[in-house]
Amino acid sequence: MEVTARAPGKIILSGEHAVVHGSVAVAASINLYTYVTLRVPSPSSSAETSDTLTLHLKDMGLEFSWPIGRIKEALSESNDLDCSSPKTCSGKFAESISALVEEQNIPEEKIALASGVSAFLWLYTCIQGFKPATVTVTSELPLGSGLGSSAAICVALSAAFLAFSKSVSLDKGHKGWLDFGDNELELLNKWAFEGEKIIHGKPSGIDNTVSTYGNMIKFKSGSLTRIKSAVPLRMLITNTKVGRNTKALVAGVSERTLRHPDAMTSVFNAVDSISKELSTIIQAPAPDDISVTEKEEKIRELMEMNQGLLQCMGVSHASIETVLRTTLKFKLTSKLTGAGGGGCVLTLLPTLLSGTVVDKVIPELETCGFQCLIAGIGGKGVQVSFSGSS
Incomplete structure (x- = not known):
């Protein structure tokens, strides 16, 4: 057995x-x-x-x-x-x-x-x-x-x-x-x-x-x-293959918070609002394609805002910025996931996105030495x- x-x-x-x-x-x-x-x-x-x-x-x-x-x-x-x-x-x-x-x-x-x-x-x-x-x-x-x-x-x-x-x-x-x-x-x-x-x-x-x-x-x-989740989300996950030191990155955010307490508190409050709104959108039913598209557009905007705030925290990296620029050329939105400083980047793949776009963006990312994976979420x-x- x-x-x-x-x-x-x-x-x-x-x-x-x-x-x-x-x-x-x-x-x-x-x-x-x-x-x-x-x-x-x-x-x-x-x-x-x-x-x-x-x-x-x-x-x-x-x-x-x-x-x-x-x-x-x-x-x-x-x-x-x-x-x-x-x-x-x-x-x-x-x-x-x-x-x-x-x-x-x-x-x-x-x-x-x-x-x-x-x-x-x-x-x-x-x-x-x-x-x-x-x-x-x-x-x-x-x-x-x-x-x-x-x-x-x-x-x-x-x-x-x-x-x-x-x-x-x-x-x-x-x-x-x-x-x-x-x-x-x-x-x-x-x-x-x-x-x-x-x-x-x-x-x-x-x-x-x-x-x-x-x-x-x-x-x-x-x-x-x-x-x-009531939304069938799909993401392109790009592994930059850049190792990172999570403890050092967490410590770096804490040090920045000590130097700029008011500004960083505002950053954290904004992230809190994004997470709450994201979880509400994800759980709400989407009865038709129009609802799904509207939801995906809101999720895309929230991801974009969250990435901007992560940059404010100082946890982005040249490899992450390369992924952001590459996917933006194809009108796709990305954000780092996890500790940052390398690691993986998420790119939202909308339901109505043409397969030819995915077929173009992946080889371009792979020529940078990155590994690409497509995954269903949730x-x-x-x-x-x-x-x-x-």
């Missing part, structure tokens, strides 16, 4: 940076997914596979494996954990997991993956215990670009592992993608958040919540509200699919 889970990435539609200073922000899922397949060996499997836990990061061509006996020896006390009650990985368990990861000799240039491998080991042993299995991870999301790739991995891992646990009741004979119930999603989201803590230290919980539940969330001062959250033994 094997189970495959898929969890979507996320974008920030409005409010990044300003949310740190008390403004509302809006985040949404995108229909680009991370996939995790968990395969449990059959009784007739070879001794090697029936006594090993293997993690295969397919996109990177990396494979890690541990004898079950070695994991037991290192983490025996963690087996007391109940998978219906998520716990934080701390103290000696964190040290023991780090030791297991270090034994794998991850290549120096891929060492950033170590925290993700640690999150995998923690989630697996807590939810599945000390059982042999092969876990394969593939993703449509570029890593470290602000599209929630680490959260999507944690959500997909939690979903695949919980699908085989007694805490979750699913129809294993069903063909196709299955949704979790509300209580199961809440449990899954808590486990994914624990994985995110191993990777990021102090995550906000926004990324894993969007990936778990899908659609959109509005958030302010640590409070998250799920909202549902779709389903995490799902699982079962298949019989092969």
Whole structure:
């Protein structure tokens, strides 16, 4: 038997940076997914596979494996954990997991993956215990670009592992993608958040919540509200491939706020208004094409205003400005998403937009060395699919 889970990435539609200073922000899922397949060996499997836990990061061509006996020896006390009650990985368990990861000799240039491998080991042993299995991870999301790739991995891992646990009741004979119930999603989201803590230290919980539940969330001062889009938005996502230091960018906005408190307070208040208006527009029904077009035009203007305010905060970048200029040539509106300073840029693709425009703008962006992805916004959250033994 094997189970495959898929969890979507996320974008920030409005409010990044300003949310740190008390403004509302809006985040949404995108229909680009991370996939995790968990395969449990059959009784007739070879001794090697029936006594090993293997993690295969397919996109990177990396494979890690541990004898079950070695994991037991290192983490025996963690087996007391109940998978219906998520716990934080701390103290000696964190040290023991780090030791297991270090034994794998991850290549120096891929060492950033170590925290993700640690999150995998923690989630697996807590939810599945000390059982042999092969876990394969593939993703449509570029890593470290602000599209929630680490959260999507944690959500997909939690979903695949919980699908085989007694805490979750699913129809294993069903063909196709299955949704979790509300209580199961809440449990899954808590486990994914624990994985995110191993990777990021102090995550906000926004990324894993969007990936778990899908659609959109509005958030302010640590409070998250799920909202549902009534508009089928489509975006061109341009990955500038320019790495950024989120902490430094956040600190830069705070320093600017200290230097210009009144001006920056006005900027944050304006962003707050944009996020509130955006969430109202997105939730209102659009009965016909004219309504959809009118809504898209309002969303386009709000994105343009939000980008201008992000420039006021000092978080744009030459690569982002290149995307803005290129898409503007085709009368398209763009804004950065996430931390800025590089990362990804969103471009609204209106429903009535000619396909030839998209066919022209993408090659032009790609000649700058950027990666282009087209995604639907505000779709389903995490799902699982079962298949019989092969």
